[in-house]
Amino acid sequence: MTDGEIVRLFWKRNEAALEHTRTKYGSYCRSIAFGILRNGEDAEECVNDSLLNAWNSIPPSKPQNLRTYMGKLVRNASINRFEHYSAQKRGGTQTELAISELENLLSDNGDALATFESEAITRCINTMLQNSSKEKRTVFVRRYWYLDSIADIAKAYSLSESKVTSILFRMRKELKEELEKEGVNL
């Protein structure tokens, strides 16, 4: 079944849409959630939450790419859950490591900045990614969107870990410059 047909089922309020979405993108969503939370039970709950969110948001949404749409929903749900748990839980997960790598990109102006500037940050990331080569872009997205480990990324693209680390370092630097250029980091 194509994405378009599944989205049409959502629009018709046909609950088969949920089953088709789970069949087609369940494992993709689960791998994203697990990458962030490192807990199978939590990951499954986030997948269920994202299916519910999809049901509630389509319509009015009409995603052109259901896979990335579901990916965003489950990533969002997983990060929220991670944030909720992070005070009392685990250290050294890929999520925490990724956060620490991104830590110095913005000056610490607190939550107000986070809310106010979120869209501007996204715009800067998009600009930076758009101006990067496909290889660099996919490395960055694998690290900070999919929360893959540096070792996994290196393996996936037949690069050394130091090469991946170097690519990420330079791209974070480029992102920082883009943020500064747009006044986000001021």
Added chain:
Amino acid sequence: MNGLTVLKAMNGIDDRFIAEAVPEKKKGKLLVLAKAAAAVAACICLVAGGVYAYNSFQNSQLPLLSIEEIDFGGMGFEGSDSLTLEHSDDISPWNEQIKIDKLPVYKNLLYRYEGQEKSYFSEDDLLKVAQEYSELLGEEIISYEKFTDDFNERIVRNVIAQTQNHQVSVGGDGGMSIVFKNAEGLTDLSAVKAKYPFLFNENDVLGKYQEFSVDGEPLGSYYKKYEKGETVEQSVVNYTLKKMRFTHSENGEIRSVNINTQQRFSKKLGDYPVISFDEAKEKLLDGRYVSSVDEVSYISSGRVEERLIKKVDIIYYTGNNQQLFMPYYRFYIWLDLLPFERTGLPEDYEHYGFFYVPAVPEEYFVNYELFDGEFQ
């Protein structure tokens, strides 16, 4: 905790960037299974480097197939960048209104298994073909040169034989060519036919094409032909595997012919069912295709859309890096972002990228699940 802020902001990045970086964890896991299946298949069939197994547990006796990575080779991408579709003769024997139930799949006997020390065909085998065509030309081979693999001198990639008036080249990929050293008077195909009747058949289907350089300069024309079969299915096979291309030189003479001879170097595995055009289109729009085109760079939306489909034909993907010659739906996709200057080109000239969808149904593959558009 501004790192978390950035991490959250990442959620809003463009879908294209997320899609192009989809992890292949599932692929890796299944790859192991597929390799294991292929290994078992190889043992069962006692075929070195085998990629298929006799499907004894299904009703069909057709060997299971394996989707292969298409090595497009070189730089750039594969597509119709030299022709305007509207300005070319469409000689495809198939169109969307024709339903095809089955097509043959072939094992490429010239495939060089990685690590294997020799190709299936030796220098002598290739020379034999050169000899055969020399005789058809009514001449004898005066001398020949062999060209070996860059990494393994025992693998002969090409044999080039010289006769008095011709150069006959036979490649390890099943392709061959004849260069007419004396092309005087060969200004059109009828002149070639009169001089070289053995290259032609009564049922030949012919198309003439105009080539352009990337910046729009006309480069010359060429003819393409294949022998029409008794059935559409046979014609589809001939369309690729028995194709000839006659190329004009700059002074207007037809100086050479390229001949596809893959069927000589292949063994038929069986007639496989073929999915319908609608099913193929569904897979295409679902991202389940093989292509060397970078969608993000050359398509404005970053993905293949129905509005971008300009033409479809069915071809066999060939090359000595292919273990199997199997049919694919080849979609011509309009690349609406291609940043080329169009000076001198016809007004309606467009660039098209090729996107391939296997024509054989999923259940005949040991590894179709791997095929998610991520092979590029």
